[in-house]
Amino acid sequence: MRLKHVVITGLGAISPLGTGADQLFTALKAGQSGIDRVPELEKIGGLGPRIAGLVRNVDPKQIPRKNRRSMSRMSIYALLAAQEALAQGMVDDITRTQGRLGIVLGSTVGSAETMEAFFKEYLQSKSIEHIKSMMFFRIMGHSCAANVAQSLGITGRTLAPSAACSTGCQSVGLGYETIALGRQDMMLCGGADEFHPLTAGTFDIMHAASTAYNETPDQTPRPFDTDRDGIVCSEGAGILLLESLDSAQARGAEILAEVVGFASTSDTSNIANPDPAPLTDCMQAALDDAHTDITDVDYVNAHATGTIFGDEAECRAIAKLFGPDIAVSSLKGHLGHTMAASGALELIACVHMLRTGTLIPTRNLDNPAPECSGVRLLRQVEHAAINTIIKNNFALGGVNCTIALRRYTHDR
């Protein structure tokens, strides 16, 4: 039951492609790569990937110490992105702090860097006497959400879903449902993660990390490509300000796009490898929620991370539902996999695509793999009138998420 229409009125992004949502889209349009060689990874025994997509040029000291002391890097990224989204949405101090605004923001895990610091001390000394007070606030599962809420004085609900690669997409979906049900007028929604060798190592252990392009980092990941060899781990934060249409219109806020559908389903066939059928079902459920027919969808922004099995399964799922002519691309060829942030960052790009009528192709897609060719894979920037976008994210643990976005027209 949807009581209210939900629109997007603000965007904020911190990513390997730079600071700001506009910068993200500019870099995507220009076909830039955010992936670099990371020399520190060479010191880790047995680790194949020596590359990552890291956030550069962010000064944490722009955040007051009192707020920053409980933050690891992911919370810093998230706060800066949230501030950008609120500024774009022209949300004033009273609206921000008097209960109308909530937050739904998650990460894959708490700060692994901080956990490493804790256990380094603890395992050596078998003592907690030298553990500082702020460590737990960086480790706890809702660290990003709590830190951003504290810093911005958000007094509405604080939610912190954790669904690995689906976190950002799921957060936007949960924010959409919260507003649609009338529980909050507006929600800051998104995901954030910080790079740590734990993440790259996790995928490497499962033979799902890209290792063949360590000397040419900008040539990987390669979603849908014949020579794809896995995920490249990245970091960042993406935040979208969602708001009821009533609230946005009453405030005179600029409406950037409309969230019209969401589905989150579980694939219990395997904890790591996605099965096409549940992916299809998830997309169909989002379309049903949006009361939208498949013929209305102009483009699918895929989760596609560049793994052998995942890309194929998603292509088969999309092809089954939409047929061979649907335009599809993945932004992970530019960004790498920003984990919990990926859904939100990629949705931000989708909002720009809707508004500008510009479809961004998959970077590094030189030779489309036969097993991925059942859909129309974009290989160059296309300009067209785009009204509806489907956005997928699929996570380890079998958590599938799909969001349906629609261009907002004032003559509705």
Add this chain to the structure above:
Amino acid sequence: MTDNELIEKTNAALAEEFELDITLLTPEASFKDDLGLDSLDAVDMVIVLEQKFGIKIGKDPKIIQITNMADLYAYIIAKKNELAA
């Protein structure tokens, strides 16, 4: 180490840990009202001072009573003197 050196070292440690302007660290400065430090900062202050001076403070009831820099200096000086004795 002289008392003045202890005070200077204390000031330097706290200025670094809490990103404070060192000129604010005067004997009469109150942790809460002048330096903006709270009870969580006080926990971290103990750890910083223990590491800086090689002393054991822990949950000493005396440290919990301290609310300004003058009393902190006196506490550190007494601790160092105890250690030296």
